[in-house]
Amino acid sequence: MSIIEPLKLEQSSFRFNFKNKTYAQQWEKSHAHQGLEFLYIHQGRGHIKIENQIYEIKPKSLVLIQPYQPHKLNITASEREPYIRTMFVFEPAFVDHFLKPFPSLYSFFRYLYKGILKQPLVSMEYNHNFHTQLHEFDQRLKLVNKHNHREELIIFLITILHNLKDILPQVSEEFLVTKRNSRHVESVMDWIDSNYKTDFLLNKIASTLHLSPYHISHLFKDEMGCTITEYLTVKRLKEASLLLSSTDLSIKTIGRKVGFKSGSYFSHLFKKNIGMTPKQYRLSSKNFFNKDS
Structure with a gap:
């Protein structure tokens, strides 16, 4: 466990x-x-x-x-x-x-x-x-x-x-600037934090860590309780939430900026995980980065 x-x-x-x-x-x-x-x-x-x-x-x-x-x-x-x-x-x-x-x-x-x-x-x-x-x-x-x-x-x-x-x-x-040794799972998350906007390549992560794709996938699932893909999706949605509440970018543009190629798929995943559509989320959020003076 x-x-x-x-x-x-x-x-x-x-x-x-x-x-x-x-x-x-x-x-x-x-x-x-x-x-x-x-x-x-x-x-x-x-x-x-x-x-x-x-x-x-x-x-x-x-x-x-x-x-x-x-x-x-x-x-x-x-x-x-x-x-x-x-x-x-x-x-x-x-x-x-x-x-x-x-x-x-x-x-x-x-x-x-x-x-x-x-x-x-x-x-x-x-x-x-x-x-x-x-x-x-x-x-x-x-x-x-x-x-x-x-x-x-x-x-x-x-x-x-x-x-x-x-x-x-x-x-x-x-x-x-002296870093402690990172666990493999933490290294995967660091990679996602830096590359979530791009296409997800499990083979590239595995190669970087000198592990097989199968091993790193199971290691991540065992420790985190979710798959790498699920974690990546949540990371993208969290970044999208921030953009929705702090910018005037279109919903389609935000979806692309955080790594989703399809606007409809982005909206579907957002509602499934957040509980409301991107438009509803934007309307319910106060834009505290662009407040009127």
């Missing part, structure tokens, strides 16, 4: 659970996420194992967990002292281009996403703003229309990255 917990890509590019509580006396879980995870401990004590290293968890700790990084949590809790945490997981590829206008912040983001983290657990004991930022983001998500959640995500992410950049140990520019 796969330990990867995929995001529900047809619904959102992130998951945010504020102050979740667990009362089990001994809470233990081994898993990994396809996104970048920020895990903040409000209450609870125990240990987390990441990359064969064990770190002590205590209140006001922040754990940074990279995509596909297996980790094992072991927490002691009770009815009187439950395990309380906030979990924020998001797709790095979704926010990547939003952060590019900020070179220093973007470099730091890429370090968290793909670099070799010196210290994945950080004490936030003296950073009172962080808890406030989590609470405010939770409130904003409850108040605004769900189609504006992307905007809230970007604003929140820029805020906390700016905060963390001043807290984490300083690293050299050379260290910032």
Whole structure:
């Protein structure tokens, strides 16, 4: 059974659970996420194992967990002292281009996403703003229309990255570009992120990874719970959703820009996965990139 917990890509590019509580006396879980995870401990004590290293968890700790990084949590809790945490997981590829206008912040983001983290657990004991930022983001998500959640995500992410950049140990520019080894599945997703607009060639991906098409297909399905083609389709639809809500491009043009040769097929897949037609989605979304001044 796969330990990867995929995001529900047809619904959102992130998951945010504020102050979740667990009362089990001994809470233990081994898993990994396809996104970048920020895990903040409000209450609870125990240990987390990441990359064969064990770190002590205590209140006001922040754990940074990279995509596909297996980790094992072991927490002691009770009815009187439950395990309380906030979990924020998001797709790095979704926010990547939003952060590019900020070179220093973007470099730091890429370090968290793909670099070799010196210290994945950080004490936030003296950073009172962080808890406030989590609470405010939770409130904003409850108040605004769900189609504006992307905007809230970007604003929140820029805020906390700016905060963390001043807290984490300083690293050299050379260290910032040093990449950790990627899993095969992550390499497939990186390829899709860069090439989703073009024709999908399984043989090309397999050749790049020095694996057979059969092996890489089954490896991806076993870990992700969906086929490579299904994941590619969702990636294209997510990009189409962004264009529908942020541009005035025609629906046919958007379909072509994200890799669909047929406009009718694009509309069919969009309605099947999103639950409404591209036109309906555009009408229900607020165009927050092109707001009237």
